[in-house]
Amino acid sequence: xxxxxxxxGLEVHAQLATETKMFCxxxxxxxxxxxxQVCPVCLGLPGALPVVNxxxxxxxxxxxxxxxxxIASESIFARKNYFYPDCPKDYHISQFDTPLxxxxxxxxxxxxxxxxxxxxxxxxxxxxxxxxGGAVSYVDMNRSGVPLIEIVSEPDIRRACDAADYxxxxxxxxxxxxxxxxxxxxxxxxxxxxxxxxPAGSEEFGIKTEIKNLNSFxxxxxxxxxxxxxxxxxxxxxxxxxxxxxxxxAPAGRAEVMRSKExxxxxxYFPEPDLRVLRVSEATLESVRAALPELPDARAARFVSxxxxxEYDAGVLTAAHELADYYETVASGTxxxxxxxxxxxxxxRELGSRHIDIGSFEISAAMLVDLIEAQRAGTVNxxxxxKVFAAMIESGRGAAEVIADLGLEQISDSGQIEAEAxxxxxxxxxxxxxxxxxxxxxxxxxxxxxMRATRGKANPATAREMLVRLLDARR
Amino acid sequence: MDLTRxxxxxxxxxxxxxxxxxxxxxxxxLDAIEQRDGDVHAFxxxxxxxxxxxxxxxxxxxxxxxxxxxxxxxxLKDNIxxxxxxxxxxxxxxxxxxxxxxxxxxxxxxxxxAIVIGKTNLDEFAMGSSTENSAFGPSHNPWNLExxxxxxxxxxxxxxxxxxxxxxxxxxxxxxxxxxASFCGVVGMKxxxxxxxxxxxxxxxxxxxxxGPLTRSVADAARVTRxxxxxxxxxxxxxxxxxxxxxxxxDADADARTDAPLTIGVPRSFVEAAQHAxxxxxxxxxxxxxxxxxxxxxxxxxxxxxxxxxAYYVVANAEASTNLARFDxxxxxxxxxxxxxxxAMYANTRAEGFGAEVKRRILLGTYVLSAGYYDAYxxxxxQVRSLMIxxxxxxxxxxxxxxxxxxxxxxxxxGERVDDPLAMYLADAFTIPVSLAGLPAIxxxxxxxxxxxxxxxxxxxxxxxxxxxxxxxxxxxxxxxxTEAVA
Numbered sequence: 001x002x003x004x005x006x007x008x009g010l011e012v013h014a015q016l017a018t019e020t021k022m023f024c025x026x027x028x029x030x031x032x033x034x035x036x037q038v039c040p041v042c043l044g045l046p047g048a049l050p051v052v053n054x055x056x057x058x059x060x061x062x063x064x065x066x067x068x069x070x071i072a073s074e075s076i077f078a079r080k081n082y083f084y085p086d087c088p089k090d091y092h093i094s095q096f097d098t099p100l101x102x103x104x105x106x107x108x109x110x111x112x113x114x115x116x117x118x119x120x121x122x123x124x125x126x127x128x129x130x131x132x133g134g135a136v137s138y139v140d141m142n143r144s145g146v147p148l149i150e151i152v153s154e155p156d157i158r159r160a161c162d163a164a165d166y167x168x169x170x171x172x173x174x175x176x177x178x179x180x181x182x183x184x185x186x187x188x189x190x191x192x193x194x195x196x197x198x199p200a201g202s203e204e205f206g207i208k209t210e211i212k213n214l215n216s217f218x219x220x221x222x223x224x225x226x227x228x229x230x231x232x233x234x235x236x237x238x239x240x241x242x243x244x245x246x247x248x249x250a251p252a253g254r255a256e257v258m259r260s261k262e263x264x265x266x267x268x269y270f271p272e273p274d275l276r277v278l279r280v281s282e283a284t285l286e287s288v289r290a291a292l293p294e295l296p297d298a299r300a301a302r303f304v305s306x307x308x309x310x311e312y313d314a315g316v317l318t319a320a321h322e323l324a325d326y327y328e329t330v331a332s333g334t335x336x337x338x339x340x341x342x343x344x345x346x347x348x349r350e351l352g353s354r355h356i357d358i359g360s361f362e363i364s365a366a367m368l369v370d371l372i373e374a375q376r377a378g379t380v381n382x383x384x385x386x387k388v389f390a391a392m393i394e395s396g397r398g399a400a401e402v403i404a405d406l407g408l409e410q411i412s413d414s415g416q417i418e419a420e421a422x423x424x425x426x427x428x429x430x431x432x433x434x435x436x437x438x439x440x441x442x443x444x445x446x447x448x449x450x451m452r453a454t455r456g457k458a459n460p461a462t463a464r465e466m467l468v469r470l471l472d473a474r475r
Numbered sequence: 476m477d478l479t480r481x482x483x484x485x486x487x488x489x490x491x492x493x494x495x496x497x498x499x500x501x502x503x504x505l506d507a508i509e510q511r512d513g514d515v516h517a518f519x520x521x522x523x524x525x526x527x528x529x530x531x532x533x534x535x536x537x538x539x540x541x542x543x544x545x546x547x548x549x550x551l552k553d554n555i556x557x558x559x560x561x562x563x564x565x566x567x568x569x570x571x572x573x574x575x576x577x578x579x580x581x582x583x584x585x586x587x588x589a590i591v592i593g594k595t596n597l598d599e600f601a602m603g604s605s606t607e608n609s610a611f612g613p614s615h616n617p618w619n620l621e622x623x624x625x626x627x628x629x630x631x632x633x634x635x636x637x638x639x640x641x642x643x644x645x646x647x648x649x650x651x652x653x654x655x656a657s658f659c660g661v662v663g664m665k666x667x668x669x670x671x672x673x674x675x676x677x678x679x680x681x682x683x684x685x686x687g688p689l690t691r692s693v694a695d696a697a698r699v700t701r702x703x704x705x706x707x708x709x710x711x712x713x714x715x716x717x718x719x720x721x722x723x724x725x726d727a728d729a730d731a732r733t734d735a736p737l738t739i740g741v742p743r744s745f746v747e748a749a750q751h752a753x754x755x756x757x758x759x760x761x762x763x764x765x766x767x768x769x770x771x772x773x774x775x776x777x778x779x780x781x782x783x784x785x786a787y788y789v790v791a792n793a794e795a796s797t798n799l800a801r802f803d804x805x806x807x808x809x810x811x812x813x814x815x816x817x818x819a820m821y822a823n824t825r826a827e828g829f830g831a832e833v834k835r836r837i838l839l840g841t842y843v844l845s846a847g848y849y850d851a852y853x854x855x856x857x858q859v860r861s862l863m864i865x866x867x868x869x870x871x872x873x874x875x876x877x878x879x880x881x882x883x884x885x886x887x888x889x890g891e892r893v894d895d896p897l898a899m900y901l902a903d904a905f906t907i908p909v910s911l912a913g914l915p916a917i918x919x920x921x922x923x924x925x926x927x928x929x930x931x932x933x934x935x936x937x938x939x940x941x942x943x944x945x946x947x948x949x950x951x952x953x954x955x956x957x958t959e960a961v962a
Contacts, residue, residue, distance in 0.1 A: 043806065046572070047578060048674070049674050049711065050711070081796075081800060081844070083800065090801050091800055268797070270793060270844055275711050
């Protein structure tokens with residue numbers, strides 16, 4: 001059996017989070033009552049003309065710069081012609097052979113793989129069809145004209161998991177840049193995956209299929225993997241892959257044919273005569289460049305050098321800028337490693353199990369600092385700290401208050417611990433004898449008894465030292 | 476005084492002197508429309524009530540006394556969107572369409588005190604040279620009702636010629652203001668592409684369409700152009716042109732400068748392509764008279780003008796094919812009933828809603844943009860367009876204006892060319908090269924043929940140099956002595 005490799009490329013659409021639409025002044029917000037954010041321009045009424053939203057251009061330039069693209073000083077809008085009820089002009093204003101950004105790249109798989117970015121161009125979103133059932137359909141034009149960027153990758157990806165990683169990184173970047181909320185469920189980030197398969201080591205490309213309707217990272221990975229396997233089987237049997245456009249059926253876990261190559265449309269692209277050539281001046285470029293925030297890769301590298309974190313941890317903490325901000329606030333108030341342990345451990349576990357973002361987490365960075373500091377000062381031991389953490393989430397109250405309330409202050413007073421220890425040794429003469437006879441691992445038994453007696457509040461280190469000293473005194 | 480036979484300048488003088496008020500003018504024109512438009516069919520819709528209301532408002536607040544077009548009725552070609560009445564583009568597909576917004580030119584006219592009196596007939600979606608492509612029947616040339624008024628702004632030209640409006644707006648893509656102006660013996664001005672906002676003009680060919688006035692004098696055309704010109708933030712292709720920034724200028728300024736030195740270029744070999752003897756004769760006469768009055772005449776070449784029409788019909792139809800895609804029955808306009816599915820609804824709606832010429836152009840335009848043909852047609856046509864622009868740049872190195880007849884023939888009989896699209900397309904041979912280059916150009920009445928039909932003289936100028944175009948046109952107007960009105 002021949003060894004095959006997949007050749008994967010992604011086309012990602014990101015809705016830009018501008019106040020207004022791409023070519024008119026209507027609000028671009030998601031979720032308004034249908035057809036309340038519309039005007040002659042985005043309804044495609046006779047005589048209406050588009051006017052470019054400068055903010056959308058700036059957002060697209062940000063993305064271009066963040067992904068190492070060359071920004072064209074002159075780019076051209078083009079009409080993409082097709083009939084569909086969600087497309088009010090029956091053409092779509094997009095860019096074609098002269099896009100705003102080209103020739104960039106993104107690193108995936110922890111910097112081990114480089115994915116080329118062919119181009120990033122600007123376009124307008126279509127309206128949304130609503131099918132309530134029966135013979136009637138409705139169209140909501142609120143989304144019509146919302147600015148989009150399309151990010152087209154080179155076919156550089158060789159593993160399905162890297163396809164998902166690429167998309168994760170793109171999402172992370174658009175969110176860092178503040179140009180897109182990255183919400184895949186609401187469709188503000190959409191992805192089509194192109195897959196072809198070839199014998200491993202071959203330089204030539206196979207026939208590719210395009211998979212649409214992918215609404216999560218997981219679906220991207222599953223779909224790419226599915227196509228890789230499906231096409232490999234076909235090739236192994238000596239069959240040809242059909243150049244189809246497929247639709248991902250997530251519940252069934254398979255791709256289904258949407259249209260074949262013969263049904264592919266001729267979009268009759270030509271330069272949009274209602275708009276002038278789009279010019280981005282050197283000055284604009286420089287001001288956008290100067291205002292770029294620190295991006296995920298750079299921030300992760302800084303976390304490694306500044307806070308001494310392992311690369312993996314730095315990568316996790318910087319994937320979303322809100323989490324990275326949270327971590328940095330915590331780290332600035334306490335020991336950075338302890339901060340990383342808490343955020344990577346308890347905090348992410350909590351967020352993950354509840355499917356919430358750091359933004360809606362009850363324990364603020366400052367509150368977490370207090371808890372970590374309490375632990376570092378020995379006020380609570382680590383198991384008590386976890387109880388405090390849970391109680392803080394429950395009550396929304398600060399660490400000091402919760403510790404006092406639950407009576408979880410660690411007992412470090414050696415007099416109190418000595419009294420408890422003496423009592424335990426008296427109550428367990430057999431074990432004391434065995435310990436003194438050489439079974440020194442019984443120490444853990446005494447420590448456990450002591451912790452139980454103090455309801456976990458004894459400082460474990462102090463307890464251990466105390467027990468060893470008292471036992472030695474009996475030899 | 477017959478208020479329906481006056482220039483804007485005269486009407487304004489009468490108004491300023493208090494001899495008449497806006498309602499007198501509006502009533503006179505509404506009466507004229509009532510009496511004469513049954514024959515001419517210049518109008519698709521008359522806004523009698525709203526026009527009278529506007530006249531009363533202007534009279535009540537007295538603003539008409541100072542505004543540049545205060546109290547002046549204006550007819551609008553029915554591809555210019557108005558919230559009042561309907562905007563049909565003379566197409567069945569928009570027969571009942573009413574626009575929720577006014578075109579920028581309409582707002583500007585209104586701010587200048589003008590009164591919209593109605594919407595005029597045109598070739599469907601401005602595609603044609605005779606108004607015979609109107610879904611609601613042709614307009615007739617007021618000089619001879621058996622003749623075409625030209626097109627596509629035929630209704631606007633006929634309205635001004637027949638005394639139904641002192642001013643009309645038309646739109647010009649390849650000659651649609653200038654050719655009907657020539658046929659109807661009125662002045663027709665197509666400003667520089669980008670001089671006047673297209674916002675609210677239902678698009679035919681976006682890179683060529685331009686709104687302009689049809690009037691009874693060159694001075695009136697300048698006055699109206701000044702009102703409607705200027706940058707518009709709703710139209711990205713508008714320019715910050717001189718015309719739109721000279722609001723204070725008066726007609727007297729232009730008059731005063733008519734004796735300044737002027738050089739007019741004549742593309743001889745191109746003009747001789749007009750084989751119509753009377754057209755040729757009239758053109759030569761006017762050139763001769765201009766020369767005698769001190770205008771310097773030089774010969775210029777436009778070597779690529781012979782390819783202009785071919786290039787024009789590729790570019791214009793390509794743009795039209797996508798501009799007219801939106802008329803699909805989904806959101807507004809005609810929708811075919813009883814279609815089994817979406818594709819059938821699209822096909823039936825458009826088959827029922829569009830006329831033959833519109834369909835022909837959509838098909839041609841779709842074809843030239845199709846994969847595999849784009850380079851051979853659209854791309855080459857755009858190259859010709861660039862060459863045309865260079866031809867003019869070179870020619871304007873030697874002259875201030877370029878003169879040709881406006882049309883190769885006087886008004887042709889209605890029905891003569893309806894079945895021969897290529898013959899119809901020839902009507903724009905002199906106007907198309909100018910359109911491709913985006914230049915300002917005017918048609919000035921320059922005489923009459925033996926059978927009494929008007930002839931027109933076209934002057935084209937440098938981009939954004941409307942002032943020189945008007946200056947030259949004033950001289951043509953004065954040497955041609957075309958003062959006759961329709962009987």
